[in-house]
Amino acid sequence: MKKVALLLSLGAITLSCSQAPKQNQDSTVADTAAVKDDKSEVATTFNIADIxxxxxxxxxxxxxxxxxxxxxxxxxxxxxxxxxxxxxxxxxxxxxxxxxxxxxxxxxxxxxxxxxxxxxxxxxxxxxxxxxxxxxxxxxxxxxxxxxxxxxxxxxxxxxxxxxxxxxxxxxxxxxxxxxxxxxxxxxxxxxxxxxxEAFQQTITKVTADDITKDLTEKGKSILYINFDTDKSSISADGKGIVNEIAAALKKNTTLKIAIEGHTDNTGEAAHNKKLSDDRAKAVLSVLTSDGIDKTRLSATGFGAERPLVANDSESNKAKNRRVELVKIK
Incomplete structure (x- = not known):
C-alpha cells in the first residue's frame, strides 16, 4: 500500500526529538516535516486538518x-x-x-x-x-x-x-x-x-469584595492566596490588589471585624515559618489600616504550618497551604 504523506503541524503543539523520525507500516500516516526551534533541536508538528x-x-x-x-x-x-x-x-x-x-x-x-x-x-x-x-x-x-x-x-x-x-x-x-x-x-x-x-477553559476569576463578604457571611471565613515576595512579608503588586478588595469589603460593612491568619506549608524550619506567617498577616493588617480601616476591627496572627488545609505531600498541595485566612469575629 502506498504511504500517505502527512505534513504534521498542530498549531501550538511543537515537539522536539534528537533523532530522525521512525518509519512505520504502510497503513500508517508517517512522514513529517522537520524544522529547527530556538534550541536547535529537531521539531515535529502535526496537522489534524490533514486527517x-x-x-x-x-x-x-x-x-x-x-x-x-x-x-x-x-x-x-x-x-x-x-x-x-x-x-x-x-x-x-x-x-x-x-x-x-x-x-x-x-x-x-x-x-x-x-x-x-x-x-x-x-x-x-x-x-x-x-x-x-x-x-x-x-x-x-x-x-x-x-x-x-x-x-x-x-x-x-x-x-x-x-x-x-x-x-x-x-x-x-x-x-x-x-x-x-x-x-x-x-x-x-x-x-x-x-x-x-478540548481547549482549556479558565475558571479562575479575580477575587472581589463581594466574594469575600459572601464567604465571611456564609462560612465565617474567606481563604485567600495573596502573593508575597519570596520568603518575605512584603506584598507583591498583584497581592495588593486582593488586599484592596478586603478593604472594600470592610468599608461596605462597617460592623464587620476580622482576624487575619497567616499560614505556610511545612518547607523549612517551623520557627521561621511561624514568624514569616505572622509577619505576613501583620503586613496585610498594616495595608488595611493605611487604607482607613479602624485597627480595632482587625487582628493578625501567624500559624506557620500548624494548620494545613491538606497534606503537604505534593507541590500543588503545599501551594494550597500557603494562604491567608480571614476569620469573622463575632
Missing part, C-alpha cells in the same frame, strides 16, 4: 465499549480535563481534553488474547473513520525526556514505555471534534487511552 473528516455516529465519551470477554482491571483514570501523551513518529506529544485511561484484562473464566484485543480495536476504529498515525516503540531517550512532564506517569492505563508497542489512531469527527486513541497489549493484558481534545 479526513469522519461523519460516523460515535456515541458518548469514551465512545466505545471493550471487546467481549474483557473488562477494566481497576477503576479507570477519567478526568474532565488533563493531558495525555501520544506518539507522533516516536515523539510523545501532549494532547489536552477529556481523558480516559484504563488497564484491560479478561473477565473471570476468559483468556486474554492480544490479537483479539488489538484487532477488535483496529477494525472498530477504522470503521469509524479513524486513521492510524503511528505504530511502534519509543526510545529510552524519548521516555526520559517526556516522562518527567507526565503528571499521570505510572497511573492506571499508562502507555508510553520503552519497548512497548503502541498503536495510535486519530478520529477527526464532525460532531465530537478531535479524538485520540492509543492502545498496547501483550498476551496477558492490554491498555487503552482515549482523549477528546
Amino acid at each position: 479526513p473528516l469522519s461523519t460516523a455516529d460515535l456515541g458518548d465519551f469514551p465512545f466505545f465499549t471493550l471487546p467481549a470477554g474483557l473488562e477494566e482491571q481497576n477503576k479507570p483514570l477519567q478526568k474532565k480535563f488533563d493531558v495525555c501523551f501520544f506518539p507522533i513518529n516516536g515523539v510523545m506529544t501532549p494532547f489536552e481534553g477529556k481523558v480516559y485511561k484504563t488497564n484491560v484484562t479478561a473477565k473471570s473464566g476468559e483468556e486474554f488474547s492480544q490479537r483479539f484485543f488489538e484487532k477488535s480495536l483496529e477494525d472498530y476504529l477504522t470503521s469509524k473513520g479513524a486513521v492510524k498515525v503511528y505504530e511502534g516503540e519509543i526510545t529510552q531517550e524519548e521516555y526520559d525526556k517526556y516522562s518527567k512532564k507526565d503528571a499521570n506517569k505510572g497511573a492506571e492505563g499508562d502507555i508510553g514505555y520503552t519497548g512497548e508497542q503502541i498503536k495510535f489512531y486519530v478520529i477527526r469527527s464532525k460532531d465530537k471534534g478531535n479524538i485520540y486513541v492509543q492502545f498496547s497489549a501483550n498476551n496477558a493484558s492490554g491498555k487503552l487511552n482515549v482523549v477528546q481534545e
